[in-house]
Amino acid sequence: xxxxxxxxxxxxxxxxxxxxxxxxxxxxxxxxxxxxxxxxxxxxxxxxxxxxxxxxxxxxxxxxxxxxxxxxxxxxxxxxxxxxxxxxxxxxxxxxxxxxxxxxxxxxxxxxxxxxxxxxxxxxxxxxxxxxxxxxxxxxxxxxxxxxxxxxxxxxxxxxxxxxxxxxxxxxxxxxxxxxxxxxxxxxxxxxxxxxxxxxxxxxxxxxxxxxxxxxxxxxxxxxxxxxxxxxxxxxxxxxxx
Amino acid sequence: xxxxxxxxxxxxxxxxxxxxxxxxxxxxxxxxxxxxxxxxxxxxxxxxxxxxxxxxxxxxxxxxxxxxxxxxxxxxxxxxxxxxxxxxxxxxxxxxxxxxxxxxxxxxxxxxxxxxxxxxxxxxxxxxxxxxxxxxxxxxxxxxxxxxxxxxxxxxxxxxxxxxxxxxxxxxxxxxxxxxxxxxxxxxxxxxxxxxxxxxxxxxxxxxxxxxxxxxxxxxxxxxxxxxxxxxxxxxxxxxxxxxxxxxxxxxxxxxxxxxxxxx
Numbered sequence: 001x002x003x004x005x006x007x008x009x010x011x012x013x014x015x016x017x018x019x020x021x022x023x024x025x026x027x028x029x030x031x032x033x034x035x036x037x038x039x040x041x042x043x044x045x046x047x048x049x050x051x052x053x054x055x056x057x058x059x060x061x062x063x064x065x066x067x068x069x070x071x072x073x074x075x076x077x078x079x080x081x082x083x084x085x086x087x088x089x090x091x092x093x094x095x096x097x098x099x100x101x102x103x104x105x106x107x108x109x110x111x112x113x114x115x116x117x118x119x120x121x122x123x124x125x126x127x128x129x130x131x132x133x134x135x136x137x138x139x140x141x142x143x144x145x146x147x148x149x150x151x152x153x154x155x156x157x158x159x160x161x162x163x164x165x166x167x168x169x170x171x172x173x174x175x176x177x178x179x180x181x182x183x184x185x186x187x188x189x190x191x192x193x194x195x196x197x198x199x200x201x202x203x204x205x206x207x208x209x210x211x212x213x214x215x216x217x218x219x220x221x222x223x224x225x226x227x228x229x230x231x232x233x234x235x236x237x238x239x240x241x242x
Numbered sequence: 243x244x245x246x247x248x249x250x251x252x253x254x255x256x257x258x259x260x261x262x263x264x265x266x267x268x269x270x271x272x273x274x275x276x277x278x279x280x281x282x283x284x285x286x287x288x289x290x291x292x293x294x295x296x297x298x299x300x301x302x303x304x305x306x307x308x309x310x311x312x313x314x315x316x317x318x319x320x321x322x323x324x325x326x327x328x329x330x331x332x333x334x335x336x337x338x339x340x341x342x343x344x345x346x347x348x349x350x351x352x353x354x355x356x357x358x359x360x361x362x363x364x365x366x367x368x369x370x371x372x373x374x375x376x377x378x379x380x381x382x383x384x385x386x387x388x389x390x391x392x393x394x395x396x397x398x399x400x401x402x403x404x405x406x407x408x409x410x411x412x413x414x415x416x417x418x419x420x421x422x423x424x425x426x427x428x429x430x431x432x433x434x435x436x437x438x439x440x441x442x443x444x445x446x447x448x449x450x451x452x453x454x455x456x457x458x459x460x461x462x463x464x465x466x467x468x469x470x471x472x473x474x475x476x477x478x479x480x481x482x483x484x485x486x487x488x489x490x491x492x493x494x495x496x497x498x499x500x501x502x503x504x505x506x
Contacts, residue, residue: 087417090424105426107410187410187421197411200392201400 017202018211022194029194030215036108036190037180040115041173047120052127053153066124073121079182081118086110086186107186115183119176126172130165131157163234170227174220181216191215275478277316279336280306283324288435288502289342301502305359306340306469308494312485328352331470337478339470346465354475355468356482361457362466363434363503364395367441368452369422374429377453382407388418388430395431398462415440422449431456434503455503 005020012018055066073081089095089104103109134157142152184193195212199205232239282302285291290300298319310317320336331339331353342362345355366377374381383406389396391411399409410427412418419440421427430437434455441449457463471479489495 087420087424090420096425107426185413187412193411196391201397 017198017204017207022198022201025189025194025197026191026212026215029189029191029212032108032188032193033177033180033183033190034219036112036115036183036188037177040112040119040180041176043112043116044119044123047116048123048127049158051120051124052131055124055128056131070121070124073118074125078114078118078179079185082111082114082182082186085114107183107188111183111186111188115176115180118179119172122172122175123169126165126168127161129168130161133164134161166227166231166234170223170231173223173227177219177223178216275315275337277318278310278338278478279318279320281320281322281327281330281336281339282306282341283327284321286342301360301498302340302342304498304501305489305495308489308498309482309485312488313481328470331472337471337475338482342467343470344464344466345468349470352473353470354473354479355470356479357486358466358468359486360467361463363455363457364398364431364463365434365437365455366429366431366452367422367437367449368429369425370448370450372428372450372452374452377429379403379406382429385428386410386426388412388421388427390415390418390432393433394462394464395433398456399431401462419444 008023009020012020012023051066051069054062055070057063085104086107089100089110095101095104103113138156138160139152142156147155180190181192183190184196187193189197191212195208199208202208282290282298284298284300286300288300290298290302293299298321303319306319307317320330322330322335324341327339327341327343328349330336339353342360343349345358349355366374368374379402382403386408387399387403388410389399389412391413396409396411403409410418410421412421415432415436418427418430418432422430422441429452430441432441437449437451442451457466469479469482471482486495
């Protein structure tokens with residue numbers, strides 16, 4: 001590791017912008033971005049499954065509130081949602097004295113909440129579409145076997161719905177990664193925040209932003225490959241024989 | 243052939259006129275000013291602006307008048323837009339510029355600067371109830387500091403306190419003030435005039451200045467403001483430098499400074 005660092009230092013010796021110092025901003029930014037995106041996607045996914053089932057329900061009192069939620073969060077820009085959750089809550093009188101402030105004080109949590117609620121809304125709609133397009137025959141067959149609704153959901157509807165939702169969900173993951181670039185407006189030093197810092201410090205927009213764009217590209221490639229692998233594995237039965 | 247001759251003629255004319263200029267310049271240099279005109283661009287509060295009844299006032303104006311009184315010459319202020327302020331000096335519309343002009347190399351090529359007479363101060367602002375009384379590395383340890391992204395204050399704080407404190411960077415001063423009101427920030431580092439108008443003179447007046455105003459070191463905060471003269475008016479610049487030194491010693495400078503930058 002030390003040898004690597006000295007080598008890196010030698011490599012950067014005559015570079016005025018990309019010193020070890022600025023590179024450390026980028027690595028910290030990478031960590032924050034990955035944490036933020038991974039956590040919001042994970043929590044969003046956990047929330048989205050029951051919400052999608054509820055959204056496909058025939059009962060109005062379950063279906064409509066969930067529809068209202070997805071409509072609001074898909075119908076407004078993520079930036080506005082982030083502003084509301086970070087700056088807006090400040091105007092609730094006395095919030096600094098409540099336990100909520102412990103969560104909302106640090107910029108990371110408001111950003112995580114905004115990103116999670118946003119991605120959960122989109123994922124809910126993706127899953128709902130997949131659940132809705134379950135072939136009628138499969139449901140009738142499950143009923144004919146005397147399966148309860150729960151068992152049918154668990155064994156028939158959800159497994160095939162997840163498979164169908166996979167390509168669309170992969171897109172949502174990539175969108176979420178790119179949407180996380182707005183985190184720096186609430187002072188979070190994510191990848192974009194690091195790039196903006198380097199830009200402002202050295203007045204070097206091309207270097208700062210091209211470098212960060214390359215990092216985002218690498219992350220996107222990793223996500224693409226992961227989903228391609230999943231699709232190959234889970235959708236193998238849909239592939240042509242040879 | 244013809245053009246060649248014309249060129250020679252032109253050259254001759256140029257030489258003659260240059261000679262004339264040189265003579266004029268020598269006589270100007272020899273001349274003692276008993277009255278000078280100073281160019282200024284208004285408004286730029288609190289450095290130079292007009293009172294409601296139209297009188298020129300501000301730090302530059304008061305200091306300029308005090309300097310002239312010290313030297314013993316009459317001063318007249320000439321208002322000139324910023325774009326044309328150096329050309330106006332070179333074309334003798336006035337004899338000096340005192341208009342919050344930052345000393346830098348490009349300008350040095352055109353004009354002669356006095357010693358810096360003012361350094362726009364930056365200052366630390368904290369909520370009224372804050373226990374901070376100074377801004378050493380030890381007292382800011384673990385706190386959250388707000389700065390505007392990419393400003394000289396950002397560079398200063400990042401280098402001085404980046405290792406011990408959290409630095410939150412904002413795109414606008416408004417966002418930063420909002421987060422200060424939300425109690426997300428312990429302290430902010432700002433241009434003093436900006437902090438004065440957004441924090442000290444805000445409706446609830448719940449903020450105070452912590453510690454001294456900051457104008458050093460130069461590699462962060464620049465050379466400050468200078469009075470600009472024509473290159474050949476070295477004697478005049480020297481008179482102003484001496485007068486400035488006197489005013490700084492006898493307390494007149496501080497008295498004028500406190501008139502416009504009262505840290506309360």
